[in-house]
Amino acid sequence: xxxIYASGSDPFAQIVNxxxxxxxxxxxxxxxxxxxxxxxxxxxxxxxxxxxxKNRTNSxxxxxxxxxxxTSKFRSLSPxxxxxxxxxxxxxxxxxxxxxxxxxxxxxIDVPPAFPRLSLAKGITPNLDIEVSxxxxxxLGNQINLPEELKELLVYGGGxxxxxxxxxxxxxxxxxxxxxxxxxxxxxxxxxxYSGDFSVSRSLSLPLLPVSITPFAGLGYVNINxxxxxxxxDLIKASKTHQIQDYxxxxxxxxxxxxxxxxxxxxxxxxxDANTYSLKIGLEx
Numbered sequence: 001x002x003x004i005y006a007s008g009s010d011p012f013a014q015i016v017n018x019x020x021x022x023x024x025x026x027x028x029x030x031x032x033x034x035x036x037x038x039x040x041x042x043x044x045x046x047x048x049x050x051x052x053x054k055n056r057t058n059s060x061x062x063x064x065x066x067x068x069x070x071t072s073k074f075r076s077l078s079p080x081x082x083x084x085x086x087x088x089x090x091x092x093x094x095x096x097x098x099x100x101x102x103x104x105x106x107x108x109i110d111v112p113p114a115f116p117r118l119s120l121a122k123g124i125t126p127n128l129d130i131e132v133s134x135x136x137x138x139x140l141g142n143q144i145n146l147p148e149e150l151k152e153l154l155v156y157g158g159g160x161x162x163x164x165x166x167x168x169x170x171x172x173x174x175x176x177x178x179x180x181x182x183x184x185x186x187x188x189x190x191x192x193x194y195s196g197d198f199s200v201s202r203s204l205s206l207p208l209l210p211v212s213i214t215p216f217a218g219l220g221y222v223n224i225n226x227x228x229x230x231x232x233x234d235l236i237k238a239s240k241t242h243q244i245q246d247y248x249x250x251x252x253x254x255x256x257x258x259x260x261x262x263x264x265x266x267x268x269x270x271x272x273d274a275n276t277y278s279l280k281i282g283l284e285x
Contacts, residue, residue, distance in 0.1 A: 006044070045196045050071065050188050053107040054234040061228065064104040065242040067193065069224030069269075071101045071115070071275040072105075074157030075192045076131050076262045077280040079201030079216040079254050080176035082163040083123035091116050091282020093133065098274050117155070119280065131180075132158035157193075161277030173202040178220075188232045194223040197250075210258055217251040222269075246270055252278075259283050 025216040053061075077093055094114040102111055119133040159180025167174040176199050184191040195222030205212045224244040233240055252265030263280045 001070055009162070049230050050105075053188065053228065053232040054237075056104060056233075056238060058238045060104065061226075061233075062244070064102070064189075065224060065226035066244045066246075066271070067101045067103075067274050068184060068189075068247070069182075069191055069193045069222070069226065069244060070269075071095065071097055071133075072155045072182055072191065073077055073195055073222060073224075073274060074131075074133060074159055074180040075181045075250075075265060075267070075278055076121075076159065076161060076178060076180070077119065077252070077265050077278055078121065078129075078161070079203070079214040080161075080163060080174040080199045080218075081201055081203065081214065082127050082161070082174075082176075083121060083129050083284070084126055085123050087121075087123035087129070087285070089119075089121040089282050089284045091280045093119050093259070093278055093280035095278040096276050098276065101274075117157070119282070127163045129161045129163075130158065132156070133160060144192050147247055152185065152187045154185040155182065157197075167201070167203060173200055175200050189226060189228050191224065191226045193223045193225070195248075196221050197248075199250075211257045213253060214256070215251075215253045217249070219247065219249045222246050222248055256284065259285060 043046055052259040054149075056064075075093070075095065078089070082090060094116055096114050097111055099134035115135055117133045117135045119131070121129055123129050123133040133156070135153070157180060159178050161176050161178045163174055163176045165171060165173070165175040177196070178199065179196045180194075182191075182193040182195075184193075197218045199216055199218030200215050203212050222245070224242075226242045226244075226245075228240045230240060246269060248267055248269035250265055250267045252263060254263040259282045261282050263278075263279075263282070265278045265280075267276045267278070269275070
């Protein structure tokens, strides 16, 4: 069982307990990465704008649900190959936010161009991995300015990856199935997203260098279920619940040097405006 504890004087540090061994992980890179992507936004409106939801139509609420679900859904950001029983991966990741995500009020909300998350993955059997990730803006304190509507944002999720075919010997690639779940909470809205995908990957080693590059690609199905709070809607005009089902496909590559890994992934599908790009920097033990 893995436990995470707050760490001493560094409010951004976490101590991860794995099998009796402790590892210190700092969340400060969240702040640095957010600066790198150039966020300077300020809150554009306040919580009184929640009254705007009573003027929204079903199509507008559905679009908000779809964009929010596609943006926040759990992403493994890993190839099809497994970690193995002793394998463990911990990292931080960024996922871009589409321009229209979270735009459901009369005035535009200024949001960061990307979401930071903490991710952990652990091998359970030779072919089965468990993966989790979480976004808690409160952890970042005042390091990033968020609109009032997003102050209570909480996103967490996870999944299982089963590698059906491992790259080994005469087998030139790995094939994997993944099932995942994501929960998103806001003061006026919550979202449950279920997804499954099929992926393929192949590892390429560079001669004379301790570096490997693993490109991967896959196809997935997404089921998004959103619900708005009754008091924020005119239930005569619009429904409080919205469900979206769609297919998504993704492609990326993972670069590994010793115990360090950097993974990039692009997610595409319908609508194209909800396409996202992700980057993860981690340690793989």
